[in-house]
Amino acid sequence: MHAGVLLVDKPGGMTSHDVVSRARKALGTRKIGHAGTLDPMATGLLILGVEGATRLLTYLVGLDKTYLATIRLGAETTTDDAEGEIVATAAPERIAAIVDDAIASGIAALTGEISQVPSTVSAIKVNGRRAYDLARAGEQVELKAREVTVSRFEVRQMRRADDAIELDVVVDCSSGTYIRALARDLGAGLGIGGHLTALRRTRIGRFDVDDAIAPDEIDASRLRGAAEVAERAVGRIDVSADEARDLRHGKRLEGAADRLPGTVAAAIDPDGRLVGIVERRGAALKSAMNMPEGAE
Numbered sequence: 001m002h003a004g005v006l007l008v009d010k011p012g013g014m015t016s017h018d019v020v021s022r023a024r025k026a027l028g029t030r031k032i033g034h035a036g037t038l039d040p041m042a043t044g045l046l047i048l049g050v051e052g053a054t055r056l057l058t059y060l061v062g063l064d065k066t067y068l069a070t071i072r073l074g075a076e077t078t079t080d081d082a083e084g085e086i087v088a089t090a091a092p093e094r095i096a097a098i099v100d101d102a103i104a105s106g107i108a109a110l111t112g113e114i115s116q117v118p119s120t121v122s123a124i125k126v127n128g129r130r131a132y133d134l135a136r137a138g139e140q141v142e143l144k145a146r147e148v149t150v151s152r153f154e155v156r157q158m159r160r161a162d163d164a165i166e167l168d169v170v171v172d173c174s175s176g177t178y179i180r181a182l183a184r185d186l187g188a189g190l191g192i193g194g195h196l197t198a199l200r201r202t203r204i205g206r207f208d209v210d211d212a213i214a215p216d217e218i219d220a221s222r223l224r225g226a227a228e229v230a231e232r233a234v235g236r237i238d239v240s241a242d243e244a245r246d247l248r249h250g251k252r253l254e255g256a257a258d259r260l261p262g263t264v265a266a267a268i269d270p271d272g273r274l275v276g277i278v279e280r281r282g283a284a285l286k287s288a289m290n291m292p293e294g295a296e
Contacts, residue, residue, distance in 0.1 A: 003052035004223030009212040026218040035060035044201035045209040052292040053226045063205030071183040074164035076193035080180035090192035092162045115145045149174040227274035230266035244269035252284040
């Protein structure tokens with residue numbers, strides 16, 4: 001089995017683990033992981049690492065992302081999305097009183113560098129247990145606010161009804177941003193509540209859902225090489241055969257730090273293979289992660 005990466009377009013109703021399980025069966029290996037969970041309700045881009053390329057997932061998880069979402073203003077739910085129970089609704093006259101400018105102001109307040117409290121049904125661990133497990137067990141969950149960056153929060157379409165205002169939005173954001181929390185906080189700021197009714201992840205870094213395959217299309221021929229994926233994720237530097245050998249043996253490349261285009265880069269050998277991810281150490285470069293020898 002070659003190491004590689006799969007771009008999968010997850011359908012609604014499947015968990016991220018369901019997709020991983022299907023890939024394990026299709027590829028005949030258990031060594032598969034993913035770079036960032038999507039809720040069962042959500043659809044869109046899920047990146048899977050296979051065999052040695054699972055080592056790349058660390059560098060893919062933190063990439064920025066784009067989402068298409070539908071926010072329903074006028075009701076709060078227990079999960080901040082349509083999967084939960086409605087716990088509060090706004091009166092029709094309160095909803096009707098919300099003008100477009102107020103929505104625009106609410107969105108502006110949630111754009112840029114913001115402090116966000118994740119949803120209580122997130123996958124964040126609290127004392128070793130997932131927040132959503134605690135919440136579903138009826139335990140009180142208090143998550144700390146975290147700094148995230150929302151670089152774009154744009155309304156594509158608005159629909160008004162007596163009992164709700166629906167917004168189709170596009171969001172560009174840093175890793176760790178919860179779109180459900182944006183829906184919740186927008187509704188709370190307007191005083192009428194809000195939750196998410198649809199979510200689709202269309203981009204992770206330079207990887208686009210348009211290039212992804214359906215889960216039932218997974219097979220070895222659809223694997224992307226680790227070198228190609230690493231270069232798209234973090235940039236590349238080319239290393240000689242001698243330098244590749246030194247990096248694989250844990251040696252530093254003295255005086256080579258100026259060759260690094262960013263904080264880290266993919267070191268590619270003369271045969272086009274990924275040696276690993278390198279980082280600066282003073283004036284030298286050293287491996288932050290080495291690919292297993294023989295991995296594509």
